[in-house]
Amino acid sequence: MSLTDDLEIRSGGIIAVDTDHLRDAAARLAVLADDCDVLRSRLSELAGVLRDADVWAFVPTAEVTAAGAQAASLAGGVRSMAETYDLVELWIQIEVARSSDDSARVAVLAALSGQLIAAHPDAAARAAGEVAGWVVGHREGAVAQLGGSVGAFGYLMPGWSLRQAAGLVGSAVALLGTIAIDGVGRGAVAATPLRGDPRPVTVTPLTSTRGTAPTGLADMATRIPRDDARVRVEKYTMADGSTQFVAYVAGTQIGADADEPWDMQSNVELYTGSRSASYDATMAALEAAGAHPGDTVHLAGHSQGAMVASHVATSGVYEVPALVTLGDPVQVAVGPGTLSVDIRHGDDPVSALAAGGHPAAVGSADSFVAGRTSAASLVDGEMPMQPHALTRYVETAALLDRSSDPRMTPVRSLFEGLGQAVSVQVTTYGATRPS
Template sequence: MPEPATISGGAGGVDADYDDMFTLADSSDDLALTLGRISGECHLVVGDPDLLASAALAPASAARFTGALLAALDGPDGLTAQAAVFGTRALSLRAAVATYEATDRVQAALIDAVRFTAGLAAPVALPGVVAGAGLFAVTHPGAVAALVKDPPDIQRLLTDHPGTVDTVVGAGPGLISWLPGVGITGVPGAADLIANLYPDGRHTVTDAGVDPDPRTARPPAGIGDLVDGLDHRNSAVKGGEPDRIDVRVITATDGSRSYVVDIPGTKDWNGPLGHNPELNDLGTNLHVLGGDVSTRELAIADALRRAGAGSTDPVMLIGHSQGGMVAAQAAHDHGSAAFDFNVTHVVTAGSPVGRIDVPGDVQVLSLENRHDIVPHLDAADNPDRANWTTVTFANQHGTIGDDHSTTVSYLPAARELDGSTDPSITAFRESAANYLTGATVENRVYELTRVEAAR
């Protein structure tokens, strides 16, 4: 029986609950002020001249009235007490949210610190580990012979336990810190350091025409169709070939336009140093993980301009693997000189994006296969925010490639979401109505290339 998908973040997530608590705190504040104002106004009645004059004629009645009024105002359940109760509730709610958020930050920082320390200690511990392995080999020759004869399936082992990747990547900065003059303390710093070995150059963009393929030549009607278009382009781009992206121009019945950009993943796992014309390479991964504005991001911005997108037109960025990283980074930069577009939505499939700070005005949907190691390459969980929904599902195929594949793993999962009634998924679909109710679509293909920067 397949494992059920888990959905975190979004409209039904923890951060949305925090927002609800802040809303309740604001309402409690308003009620406290209202009750306090009414109490203050009613206290003035006690000194009203007409009441004081009537006290001379009917002192008992005036006393009973004054007592009843003061009890209603200042008694244990009176308006003054209730104002204090609601005011205290507002303070308590805000303090609770602050405590929860601080705890979340401390826990994430603690995990990073533990992994960093493990990497820092690795060179010291290595001789002991090697000696222990040697002793085991001498004392357990049968076990060693069995391992040699029937070695474990490393791919299956990794995909069954992808959290191992978090530990290794998280320890990397500590290990690198042994290098002379290196003062990094985290994964982004380590990535940025290594990215210096991969010159990012500058970009060129070439119009490759309109793609009439049925998968992208009809307006998307759901999350499945959106990821189907990504799978079409991702499958068409091969290693060693120029990087290509799609810009789907969706026109509504009223003539307004929305833009969906399909960004494939890494296709070139090149070594450091030297010039590489392909933008979908390892260097771009490192630049994005290090927080840089990559040349690939700038090329996508250029392609959007060529497709006719203006700074206020709604744009959705969809990416697989590295493509999702670039999409999230572009969303972080949206409205700036680097990416001057109105990015409203991002969809990522198998992308390590947990360390990218996507602003709250962008709706993010991240799909992650529980057996895909690639989302773990940043050693960070995705944030649980009201604007960020993460769907974690289980499609185990036994190999790193298939577990990471858009065709084999991510497209079927996306199709399943079209029937989901989860509040976070429903809210995302509703927010993406501009992209899912178009009348016509034209899929324009652009070829992106890196050229050496001018000296």
């Protein structure tokens, strides 16, 4: 199976709409409608003068009237869009305030929401439709990967083939699974410390070499450890003597030994908000590489490593200008000082654990979520975990590197800045914990 070349880059959250721009567009359309009305009136006068003079000429009165009516209709529609998205944005802010136990802000925002609904009664239904569409949309990839679609539940046709029936069963399993994930509510994570005490873990340096800065996201993704190493730390010494670090964190080790920190136990602990041996091993590796509290550390990770990197980014120990995650089971609300590049596959069952992530965008203004969905499914012989493979994410990262989307400009600037280092020391670390 090959992934399609359809790459989506979005700002994250349910909506990514500037309602001020919508209102500006509506105002311009309204002015255009008024101008058309004035022109229609003058053309009507001209037509009358020509008739009185017994002169025939084509006067486009009907066309100008139609253009004015269309502009007025568009203006009304665009204003309705702005009202709808304003209401969705208010609902998002209410959920954020509620998750922070800010009851006073919830009350203020709820009052604003009520006022907006009272002024524009139809906006509530449209806003609810947008939210429902987003909820269904973030499930579609997982459902399709198992051979079906959300729409397959409408009816069951007599004489369906085994393949079609398998697709319906796959749809049911995937849809129920994503609904269950939504109910657990662990996918969208606030920037709060992990619970629990540090876990006993031993970190051992495996290799130490000179290196170079990554040239792009795909190059960065290929540096995530896939062998005996669990964490790769690059120490950059800049021309002014300052230092920066880039840490790459490995994904889950399936079938690992009992002393493996990157096991399913750590997965469950991190997903439920607890410290894990893999998290503490990553922090120990950074310390061993010379990173001190307050130092600049860029982070990248795949799968469990993405969860670890996300929690390191919000730990408050380091300054984290950039976080690159691939197939992250959660979406942690990193702060506005962090450029978050969140790469996800719509048919990746591990990424589906994030349940769509935060309804609002997270990270800096330059942050984005990017990804694509494969065309094949379980019914076609595609194994459920194949879309989660790091090699697949490297392919998607390469598409981003080739993209002309302007949101890639800050990412390229990051790599250009790292490329100015006078030296790069690369150390890989293995880790064990008491079995």
